[in-house]
Amino acid sequence: xxxxxxxxxxxxxxxxxxxxxxxxxxxxxxxxxxxxxxxxxxxxxxxxxxxxxxxxxxxxxxxxxxxxxxxxxxxxxxxxxxxxxxxxxxxxxxxxxxxxxxxxxxxxxxxxxxxxxxxxxxxxxxxxxxxxxxxxxxxxxxxxxxxxxxxxxxxxxxxxxxxxxxxxxxxxxxxxxxxxxxxxxxxxxxxxxxxxxxxxxxxxxxx
Numbered sequence: 001x002x003x004x005x006x007x008x009x010x011x012x013x014x015x016x017x018x019x020x021x022x023x024x025x026x027x028x029x030x031x032x033x034x035x036x037x038x039x040x041x042x043x044x045x046x047x048x049x050x051x052x053x054x055x056x057x058x059x060x061x062x063x064x065x066x067x068x069x070x071x072x073x074x075x076x077x078x079x080x081x082x083x084x085x086x087x088x089x090x091x092x093x094x095x096x097x098x099x100x101x102x103x104x105x106x107x108x109x110x111x112x113x114x115x116x117x118x119x120x121x122x123x124x125x126x127x128x129x130x131x132x133x134x135x136x137x138x139x140x141x142x143x144x145x146x147x148x149x150x151x152x153x154x155x156x157x158x159x160x161x162x163x164x165x166x167x168x169x170x171x172x173x174x175x176x177x178x179x180x181x182x183x184x185x186x187x188x189x190x191x192x193x194x195x196x197x198x199x200x201x202x203x204x205x206x207x
Contacts, residue, residue: 004111004137007121010130011104015082016061016075017044022104023055029101032072034083042083045074087123091116092203096196107134111196143197148190151176155187 011018021029027050034044041063048071056065056073061081066074077083088094093116095108110117117136124131144152154176159166167175173183195202 002111003114003117004109005117006107006109006134006136007124008105008107008132008134009085009124011082011085011101011106012129014061014080015085016056016059016077017082017101017106018104019059019061019082020052020055021101024050024052025103026050027052027102030098031101032098034097036083036089040079040083041081042077043074044077044083045072047071048073085124085127085129087120087127090123091120092199093120094196094199096192143193144190148186148193151183151186152190155190160187 013019017029017031021027027048029052030047032045032047034042036042053065053067053073056062056075059081061078062075063078063081064076068074083089084094091112093110093112095110099106099108101107110120112120121131121133142149155161155172158172158175160169160172169184169187170180173180176183178186
């Protein structure tokens with residue numbers, strides 16, 4: 001049985017997202033995608049309702065900053081600059097994205113086995129990180145909804161995930177009778193659900 005929790009964690013000093021939002025306490029920083037790399041480095045694609053460029057460029061934890069449009073930007077995180085906290089990396093558990101950081105506090109939604117959730121919380125306590133458990137629930141629900149399963153089956157059959165792809169997004173949307181933007185969102189949700197459900201197996205079989 002899986003358990004899903006929502007937890008707020010106070011990011012430590014030196015963590016780029018924690019430091020920058022503490023310097024801009026009224027800002028809401030949304031991490032839309034974050035990827036851990038070797039030697040503690042990483043990348044993140046973000047959005048914020050305030051301009052953080054100067055603070056990001058001055059932070060030692062940020063190697064590169066790329067501004068995009070409408071509040072979106074990406075950063076390359078330096079070694080020790082603060083990606084996912086150590087308990088998450090040690091457990092091989094990644095929070096669902098997107099997630100938000102406000103005034104140094106990050107809110108994560110995490111889904112894992114009950115045992116892994118319990119151990120993760122214990123490790124967060126041992127690290128001395130302030131935290132607040134906001135909600136907890138057990139779940140036996142399906143990995144995909146009925147509609148997501150239908151989209152998954154058609155996309156798989158038509159070769160959307162083949163390498164190289166046998167069908168593009170526009171063609172697949174036409175077959176399913178939905179808008180391209182709607183299908184793109186559905187596929188992202190399917191991929192996110194599958195990735196988070198099998199992330200530990202992926203790591204174990206890729207070492």
